[in-house]
Amino acid sequence: MDLLFKKIMARPFLKWAGGKTxxxxxxxxxxxNELKNGESIKYIEPxxxxxxxxxxxxxxxxxxxxxxxxxxxxxxxxYNIIKNNVDELIYLLSKLEDEYNKKNSDEKQNLYYExxxxxxxxxxxxxKKAALFIFLNxxxxxxxxxxxxxxxFNVPFGRYKKPKICDExxxxxxxxxxxxxxxxxxxxxxxxxxxxxxxxxxxxxxxRPLSSTSNFTSYSKNIFNxxxxxxxxxxxxYVTKLGAKALLSNSDPKNMDPKDEFFxxxxxxxIIERVYAKRLINSNSKKRGKITELLIRNYEV
Numbered sequence: 188m189d190l191l192f193k194k195i196m197a198r199p200f201l202k203w204a205g206g207k208t209x210x211x212x213x214x215x216x217x218x219x220n221e222l223k224n225g226e227s228i229k230y231i232e233p234x235x236x237x238x239x240x241x242x243x244x245x246x247x248x249x250x251x252x253x254x255x256x257x258x259x260x261x262x263x264x265x266y267n268i269i270k271n272n273v274d275e276l277i278y279l280l281s282k283l284e285d286e287y288n289k290k291n292s293d294e295k296q297n298l299y300y301e302x303x304x305x306x307x308x309x310x311x312x313x314x315k316k317a318a319l320f321i322f323l324n325x326x327x328x329x330x331x332x333x334x335x336x337x338x339x340f341n342v343p344f345g346r347y348k349k350p351k352i353c354d355e356x357x358x359x360x361x362x363x364x365x366x367x368x369x370x371x372x373x374x375x376x377x378x379x380x381x382x383x384x385x386x387x388x389x390x391x392x393x394x395r396p397l398s399s400t401s402n403f404t405s406y407s408k409n410i411f412n413x414x415x416x417x418x419x420x421x422x423x424x425y426v427t428k429l430g431a432k433a434l435l436s437n438s439d440p441k442n443m444d445p446k447d448e449f450f451x452x453x454x455x456x457x458i459i460e461r462v463y464a465k466r467l468i469n470s471n472s473k474k475r476g477k478i479t480e481l482l483i484r485n486y487e488v
Contacts, residue, residue: 196246197364198357200269200321202330203237205394210436210480211243213462217488218248219387219432227251231388233375235266240389245364253368254381259332261320261340263372268317270370273362279318280353287326288349299326299344307339325350376422384430392419394438395449413449420453427457427485439479454483 199206207214221228227249232241235255244250257263268276283302290298306319324330327342335341371377375390382388393411416437426433435454439461440447451459461479 195360195363197242197360199237199239199242200354200358200361201237201324203239204329204331205391206237207239207391207436210462210464210482211240213482214240214389214434214436215243217434217460217482217484219486220488221385221432222248222387225249229253229381229383229386231378231381231386232256232391233378233388234391234393235262236391238266240391241368242361242364245367250367254371254378255368256371256373256375256378258372258374260372261316262332263370264313265317265320266365266368266370268314269358269362270365270368272314272317273358275314276317276321277353277355277358279315280321280358281355283318283322284352287322287352292346292348295326296344296346299323303327303340322352325352375419379422379425382426382429382431386426386429386431388426388431388433390419390423390433390435392416392435392437395440396438416449417453423454423457423483423485432486433484435481435483437481437483439481442478450481450483458484458487 199208219228222244225248228251230241230244230250230253232238232253233256235241235257238255241253241255245253255266287295287298302319302322306316306323309316309319323340323342324332326345326347328345330345331342332340333342369381375392378388392415395413395416419435423433423435437450440449441461460482462482463477464480465477
C-alpha cells in the first residue's frame with residue numbers, strides 16, 4: 188500500500204448503534220502481530236456496519252485488500268455509492284441539509300417523516316436512496332437503523348436542531364479508502380470464498396440481547412438469534428482451521444446474569460477477554476453506563 192493511501196484519514200460516515208469506535212483502543216492491543224509489524228495482509232469484515240475498525244485499519248495499517256459484507260442491502264448500496272458516485276451523493280446531501288436547516292422544529296419533523304416514507308418506497312434510484320439513508324441516519328433517534336417485518340425503516344424523528352448531514356471532506360476520504368475494498372451483500376459465510384492463511388477477519392455480529400427489552404438486532408430483515416450465533420461459532424472454527432487470524436466481539440451476558448455461560452461455553456477453546464464499554468443505547472438514561480463486552484480471538488499477541 189502506498190504512503191499516500193495510508194495518510195488518508197477516513198472515519199465512519201454513519202452514527203451506528205453498536206459501532207466500534209470506542210472499542211478500537213482495546214481492539215488495537217489485540218491486533219495480529221503481522222499488522223503491528225507492518226506486514227501486508229488481507230482484511231475481511233463480514234458484519235461491516237459503520238466500518239469503524241475498517242477505516243481505522245485502512246488509515247493506519249498495511250491492508251493489501253479488504254472485503255466487507257453485510258446483509259443490509261441498503262447499507263451495502265450506500266458503501267457502493269460512496270465508492271463510485273461520491274460527488275453525486277454529496278450534491279444530493281448538501282441539498283437535503285439546506286432544506287432541513289431552513290425549517291422550524293415542526294417542519295423538520297414533517298420533512299423527516301416525508302423522507303422516511305420516500306426512502307421506504309423508492310425503487311431504482313440508488314444514489315438518491317443512499318442520500319436518504321444518510322439523511323435519515325443523521326436526523327433519526329440515536330442514529331438507529333431498525334426495520335419492521337416488511338423491511339421498512341421505522342425509527343422515529345430525533346429532534347436534532349442542526350445535524351451534520353453532508354460531511355463532504357470525510358465522504359471523499361471514505362471514497363478514496365474504499366477503492367481497495369470489495370463490497371458485497373450477503374450472509375457472513377460468503378466470506379469463505381476469500382479467506383486464506385494471510386487473512387485477518389473481524390466478526391462484529393448483531394449482539395446477543397442482554398435482556399428482553401434491549402433487542403436491537405433487527406437492523407435488517409434477518410433475525411440473528413442464538414442459532415445464528417452457534418452457526419457463526421462454527422464458521423469461526425472453519426476460518427481458524429484455514430489458518431486465518433480471527434477476532435470476534437459480542438455482548439457479555441454476565442452483565443445481567445453472572446451464571447450465563449453461553450459464550451464462555453461456545454468459545455471455550457479460544458481466548459476470551461472482557462473489556463469495558465459504555466452502554467449508549469437505552470431509553471432510560473440511568474441505565475447507560477459502563478458494561479463489559481467480549482473480545483474473542485484465535486491467536487496470541
